[in-house]
Amino acid sequence: MFRKLPQTFRRHRLAAASFCALAVSCVPASAQQAPGGGGGGGGFLGRSLGGLLGGAGGEEKAPGAYASPSAIPDDFPGGVAAPVGRDRLDPIALPDLQDRAAVPPLDLPALPAYAPQNLPSLDLMKRRKTLVLSAKLTGQGDVIPNGLVWRLFSPYVGADGKLPLIATSTGGTATFDLPKGPYLLHVGFGSAGATKRIDFTGEQTHETVVLEAGGLKLSAVAAADVPIPEDKLTFDIYTEAADERNRRLVADDVHAHELVRLNAGNYHVVSNFGSVNATVRADLKVEAGKITEATLQHAAAELTMKLVREKGGEAIADTAWSIANASGDVVRESVGAFPSMVLAEGDYLIVARNKDRIFQRDFHVAAGVNTDVEVLTSDLRPVGEQPEGGSGD
Numbered sequence: 001m002f003r004k005l006p007q008t009f010r011r012h013r014l015a016a017a018s019f020c021a022l023a024v025s026c027v028p029a030s031a032q033q034a035p036g037g038g039g040g041g042g043g044f045l046g047r048s049l050g051g052l053l054g055g056a057g058g059e060e061k062a063p064g065a066y067a068s069p070s071a072i073p074d075d076f077p078g079g080v081a082a083p084v085g086r087d088r089l090d091p092i093a094l095p096d097l098q099d100r101a102a103v104p105p106l107d108l109p110a111l112p113a114y115a116p117q118n119l120p121s122l123d124l125m126k127r128r129k130t131l132v133l134s135a136k137l138t139g140q141g142d143v144i145p146n147g148l149v150w151r152l153f154s155p156y157v158g159a160d161g162k163l164p165l166i167a168t169s170t171g172g173t174a175t176f177d178l179p180k181g182p183y184l185l186h187v188g189f190g191s192a193g194a195t196k197r198i199d200f201t202g203e204q205t206h207e208t209v210v211l212e213a214g215g216l217k218l219s220a221v222a223a224a225d226v227p228i229p230e231d232k233l234t235f236d237i238y239t240e241a242a243d244e245r246n247r248r249l250v251a252d253d254v255h256a257h258e259l260v261r262l263n264a265g266n267y268h269v270v271s272n273f274g275s276v277n278a279t280v281r282a283d284l285k286v287e288a289g290k291i292t293e294a295t296l297q298h299a300a301a302e303l304t305m306k307l308v309r310e311k312g313g314e315a316i317a318d319t320a321w322s323i324a325n326a327s328g329d330v331v332r333e334s335v336g337a338f339p340s341m342v343l344a345e346g347d348y349l350i351v352a353r354n355k356d357r358i359f360q361r362d363f364h365v366a367a368g369v370n371t372d373v374e375v376l377t378s379d380l381r382p383v384g385e386q387p388e389g390g391s392g393d
Contacts, residue, residue, distance in 0.1 A: 131198070132206040134173040135187050138289040139210050145172045147261075149188040152176060155197070189213060190261025191237075191251050215291040216260045216284065220271045222298045223368025230256045232274055232302075232342065240266040240283065264288040271296040274342025276332045277325075299345040299367035306338055307352045307359065307375045316377070320353040350375060 133150060134143045149170050153163040163184060167176050180202030186195045192213035198205075218235045222228055235254040238247040247268055251260055264286055271280045278300035286292050306315035315337040323332045326347045334341065345367040351360045352375045361375050 129202055129204045131176045131178055131200050132173065132204075133176070133185070133187070133209065134206070135189065135194075135209045135211055137211055137213050141289055143173065143208075144189065144211075147189055148172060148174070150174045151186045151188075152178070152198075153184040153186070155182050155184050185209070187211070192261045192263045194263075211263065212288045213261055213263050214286045214288050216262055216267070216286050217257055217291060217293045218254065218260075218269060218271070218296070219256045219294075220273065220280070220296040220298055222273070222300055224297070226368040228256075228273055228298065234272045236270045236272070237262070238268040238270070240268055259291065262286045269294070269296070271298065273298045273300050274302070276323075276341050276343055278342045278344045300342055301345070301365050301368060302340065302342045302370045303363075303365065303373050304338055304340045304371075305350060305352075305373045305375065307354060307377065309377050311374060311376065316354055318354065322351040322353075324349045324351070 135148055136143055149168070151168050152166045154166055155163070158164045166183065167178065169176070178200055180200050183198045183200060184195065185198050185207075187193060187209050189211055192211055194209050194211050196207075196209055198207060216237070220228055220233055233256050234252075235256075236249065237251045237254060237260065238249055241247045250262065250267065254260055266283060266285050269282050269284055271282075273279070278298055280296050280298050282294065282296055284292060284294050305321060307319045308315060317337045319335070319337060321332075321334045321336075321339050322330055323341070323343070324330050328349075331343070331348075332341050343365045345365050347362065347364050349360060350363050350373065351358060353359075354377075359375050359377060361373075363373055365371075
């Protein structure tokens with residue numbers, strides 16, 4: 001049987017090579033050639049098959065080293081080489097742990113069956129109720145989209161004697177997340193505003209505040225229709241009162257054509273042209289939901305003064321000026337070569353001082369007539385000198 005195997009390998013070379021590789025990897029070391037070159041068992045294939053299939057071929061030997069198929073030479077007949085014998089590996093002795101000190105048992109606290117999780121309560125997971133506030137100019141008007149200032153105060157006076165401010169918001173409709181309780185609400189819209197007490201129950205609440213407010217636009221002209229530069233024109237707005245001392249200032253330094261938001265009612269308006277004495281007053285009414293436009297008329301003019309040696313001449317520098325009205329009251333003082341000022345219509349005395357010499361001239365201001373006023377040193381007599389005194393230079 002053994003003699004016919006090589007012929008079988010030649011006919012089925014590929015199948016035998018695969019089968020022998022499997023046999024070499026699986027057969028224990030006893031199938032390898034014994035030390036000393038003994039030939040028992042019928043050769044390598046016989047010993048391999050005997051070990052794999054359990055047939056006779058030699059006595060059972062102790063396990064030895066493993067032979068890798070990669071160690072088979074390529075020039076072995078039939079493509080398979082006999083495994084190279086290797087020394088038997090002795091087992092590794094394990095350390096004796098009997099003499100070591102016994103490990104003390106761990107005393108661990110009892111652990112719960114599961115780790116508790118800090119999950120939010122159902123109350124916290126619920127959406128909190130809020131206080132929603134909006135405002136209108138009139139009860140039938142639209143909700144104001146922007147420009148509002150909301151302030152919520154506690155109704156109880158604090159240690160400083162004031163109502164504590166709880167929350168604020170700006171813009172249009174405001175939403176507040178608050179605990180339930182009483183609050184004092186103030187909403188401002190420009191110079192208009194309203195105050196209201198709110199008792200928040202903690203439930204979803206929507207409050208609408210009606211301001212009953214309107215707007216006021218102001219402008220002014222000189223005389224009948226002479227435009228006034230906007231940078232020389234300002235307005236002050238007061239509440240209405242029979243006595244001027246009881247009037248309260250609502251808005252000051254208002255520019256021309258500026259929209260001022262006011263609560264509906266009557267107001268006292270003061271228009272200032274320049275900064276001397278050109279003022280005009282008017283009482284105006286503001287209606288809710290409407291814009292009131294008013295144009296005030298000034299009886300005044302702007303003057304530019306200069307001290308010269310002749311008409312049309314160059315202004316003399318370092319000149320001090322003083323303007324007095326018909327009653328002799330000084331209304332304005334200035335220093336410079338070209339002082340400019342706005343004066344109300346009327347008669348004035350213009351006094352110019354230069355190098356310890358004083359020159360004066362009477363002048364009439366006509367409403368709406370802006371004028372350049374020249375004070376001549378040659379034509380006007382210095383104060384305190386006789387007519388035959390010099391030219392005034």
